[in-house]
Amino acid sequence: MNIPLFIRILEAVILPNSEINRPGIPTLLKPAMMTVTHIATGTGDIYLKKLCHYFARQVPATYSGTKARIEFPFAPCYIDIDQRQMKISIETDNQDALTEAENRLTEQLARLTQQDASTIRWVRSEPL
Known part of the structure; x- marks a missing residue:
């Protein structure tokens, strides 16, 4: 398959069906939503290891x-x-997956850090 034919197929079939709305930036991936939290701690290395060990039993x-x-x-x-x-x-x-991940991490973070789960704040951002 030569490149111009491939580009025409891409433009005709895939790009019109993508859910992205960024002029001049074609992509085949749907943009992602993101959520972030920051936990103030001087012992992040310990929490990082404990979180990984805990979740490694499941995923x-x-x-x-x-x-x-x-x-x-x-x-x-x-x-x-x-x-x-x-x-x-x-x-x-x-969005449901984002909420599920937030909930699972919040629950475990609250246990590890001995914080009330309501003090762990997630900040969501939509794609550009």
């Missing part, structure tokens, strides 16, 4: 140094830590 979860990834089947979760905080972000194209 793939890996960590290395200051980063971790938890592979929920409905939405991947990324954790980054530094000396002052732990940043947790979740990205998916499904």
